[in-house]
Amino acid sequence: AATPAPSRYQTPLDALTAVYGYDAFRGDQAAIIDQIVDGGDAVVLMPTGGGKSLCYQIPALVREGTGLVVSPLIALMHDQVDALRANGVRAAYLNSTQTAADRAEVERAYLSGDLDLVYVAPERLSNAQTLALLQRGSLSVIAIDEAHCVSQWGHDFRPDYLALGGLAERFPGVPRVALTATATRETHREITERLHLPQAKHFVASFDRPNIQYRIDPKVEVRKQLVSFIRSQPEGSAGIVYALSRASVEQTAEYLSAQGLDAIPYHAGLDAGTRAAHQSRFLREDGVIVVATIAFGMGIDKPDVRFVAHVDLPKSVEGYYQETGRAGRDGEPSVVWMAYGLGDVVQQRRFIQQGDGDRMIKQRQNQHLDAMLALCETVDCRRQNLLGYFGQSLSGPRSVSEGGEADRVERCGNCDTCLTPPDSWDGLIPAQKLLSTIVRLQRERRQSFGAGHLIDILRGASTEKIRKFRHDELATYGIGSDLTDAQWRSVVRQLLAQGLMQPQGEYGTLAVSDAAAGVLAGTTAVKLRHDVVTRAGASGGGRS
Numbered sequence: 437a438a439t440p441a442p443s444r445y446q447t448p449l450d451a452l453t454a455v456y457g458y459d460a461f462r463g464d465q466a467a468i469i470d471q472i473v474d475g476g477d478a479v480v481l482m483p484t485g486g487g488k489s490l491c492y493q494i495p496a497l498v499r500e501g502t503g504l505v506v507s508p509l510i511a512l513m514h515d516q517v518d519a520l521r522a523n524g525v526r527a528a529y530l531n532s533t534q535t536a537a538d539r540a541e542v543e544r545a546y547l548s549g550d551l552d553l554v555y556v557a558p559e560r561l562s563n564a565q566t567l568a569l570l571q572r573g574s575l576s577v578i579a580i581d582e583a584h585c586v587s588q589w590g591h592d593f594r595p596d597y598l599a600l601g602g603l604a605e606r607f608p609g610v611p612r613v614a615l616t617a618t619a620t621r622e623t624h625r626e627i628t629e630r631l632h633l634p635q636a637k638h639f640v641a642s643f644d645r646p647n648i649q650y651r652i653d654p655k656v657e658v659r660k661q662l663v664s665f666i667r668s669q670p671e672g673s674a675g676i677v678y679a680l681s682r683a684s685v686e687q688t689a690e691y692l693s694a695q696g697l698d699a700i701p702y703h704a705g706l707d708a709g710t711r712a713a714h715q716s717r718f719l720r721e722d723g724v725i726v727v728a729t730i731a732f733g734m735g736i737d738k739p740d741v742r743f744v745a746h747v748d749l750p751k752s753v754e755g756y757y758q759e760t761g762r763a764g765r766d767g768e769p770s771v772v773w774m775a776y777g778l779g780d781v782v783q784q785r786r787f788i789q790q791g792d793g794d795r796m797i798k799q800r801q802n803q804h805l806d807a808m809l810a811l812c813e814t815v816d817c818r819r820q821n822l823l824g825y826f827g828q829s830l831s832g833p834r835s836v837s838e839g840g841e842a843d844r845v846e847r848c849g850n851c852d853t854c855l856t857p858p859d860s861w862d863g864l865i866p867a868q869k870l871l872s873t874i875v876r877l878q879r880e881r882r883q884s885f886g887a888g889h890l891i892d893i894l895r896g897a898s899t900e901k902i903r904k905f906r907h908d909e910l911a912t913y914g915i916g917s918d919l920t921d922a923q924w925r926s927v928v929r930q931l932l933a934q935g936l937m938q939p940q941g942e943y944g945t946l947a948v949s950d951a952a953a954g955v956l957a958g959t960t961a962v963k964l965r966h967d968v969v970t971r972a973g974a975s976g977g978g979r980s
């Protein structure tokens with residue numbers, strides 16, 4: 437018969453000092469560990485760098501039996517297991533990259549009680565053989581990492597996670613803990629429900645990362661902006677630059693290298709050897725900049741990443757938070773910077789429209805994007821907006837409240853809008869000019885156009901397209917010549933972000949939303965931010 441792995445340490449604190457060399461628990465760690473050691477379930481929402489791993493590793497060392505860790509990324513498993521072994525923990529993993537002999541050895545060790553922890557990929561748990569094996573041995577705790585992957589509406593859904601709810605019935609009496617670094621209230625609810633954790637105790641840490649400074653700029657010449665951002669950081673800072681496509685990753689990395697920066701690309705199209713070499717340079721050498729698609733960085737434990745930059749707009753605030761969260765895990769000051777433009781908005785709306793997925797899914801994706809845009813366009817504190825998205829607020833001694841104003845705003849003092857508050861201006865008149873142009877074209881001529889052409893009409897440009905459609909005869913032709921092209925683009929972006937209009941169809945032509953009625957009637961105010969960077973001829977894309 438199988439033997440349970442013996443308890444290795446009497447108390448969690450013994451394990452903490454002996455195995456990890458730390459002398460105190462942080463935040464909720466002690467309470468979470470106690471809950472699991474006592475045999476209870478837990479749901480843990482803690483930002484990246486908060487110290488989630490100890491929350492299940494230590495119960496596995498204190499309780500009798502082997503801890504089962506469900507983790508979605510095979511590449512990470514390997515690193516985590518190596519790190520644990522280096523600390524004297526008897527850890528192993530079961531996955532598809534192993535030889536049959538290796539797997540048999542892990543199975544033997546598990547059944548003989550020689551393993552403190554075993555890592556498995558979620559898809560292995562829909563395999564009857566793996567489940568039968570686990571049932572023959574003895575588990576001390578089941579940890580489900582990256583638990584937000586169970587949320588169908590979240591940004592990182594993995595179908596294999598849905599089956600994990602069944603572990604509750606299959607392993608009664610084994611405490612289970614679900615952990616994630618990204619969770620809105622909705623995701624939190626889904627985790628609890630779908631992973632069958634009705635009795636769990638919930639631990640929700642503050643998602644604030646006070647050492648991270650948030651900066652978002654309008655896109656003008658993105659690569660030049662990126663270089664000047666990087667050069668504004670301390671010499672030799674390690675950083676990650678995120679881009680959406682492989683092509684954009686390659687080009688950006690080349691551009692940075694040509695500027696004399698130590699930048700290397702990382703994306704799924706590179707062969708495994710190159711990827712491993714690039715990742716290891718980033719981890720081991722100082723001051724390397726990785727330009728990557730978003731998959732990079734999942735679980736990479738490099739505490740001293742000093743900056744994270746986005747040259748394309750992330751699809752959701754969850755994604756943005758997770759990616760920027762890879763900066764400053766050591767608690768030292770770090771800066772995250774993003775450039776975004778009208779082109780990003782139009783492109784992403786189009787992706788959503790053309791993507792497969794039913795109406796509900798598209799609606800959800802649009803909501804994700806709307807929240808992202810609201811963060812980009814806010815004239816208030818970025819951190820406050822970000823925390824608000826997760827249902828939290830700024831609190832604690834760092835925050836200073838701005839007195840005097842009608843609506844008192846808590847400001848963090850460590851984001852671009854707090855450090856250099858953007859001027860806001862009354863955008864009612866330009867908003868009315870733009871929206872009424874769209875309405876007229878729609879009503880009088882059953883036509884719709886993209887941002888570029890609408891701006892040409894407002895600015896009274898004499899283009900071939902204007903002449904062809906006789907748009908110089910419109911009542912609104914030339915009534916917006918007081919603003920530059922770049923200023924109009926900024927207006928368009930902000931009205932899109934505020935939901936007063938939306939792009940539609942294959943070409944992303946602009947349509948007025950219901951919410952615009954109050955603006956057209958002059959009863960709803962329109963507060964717009966002055967872009968810090970506005971240059972005529974800004975390439976925002978989205979012309980049609």
Ligand code: ADP
Pocket residue numbers: 458459460461462465482483484485486487488489490737739765
């Ligand atoms: P997460 O999984 O939440 O992103 P990790 O578990 O990787 O975080 O922990 C982040 C870092 O903090 C790691 O380097 C870890 O060793 C360290 N850490 C965790 N708990 C403590 C503690 N109680 N004292 C000191 N360092 C800790």
Ligand code: ZN
Pocket residue numbers: 816817818819820847848849850851852853854
């Ligand atoms: Zn702020």
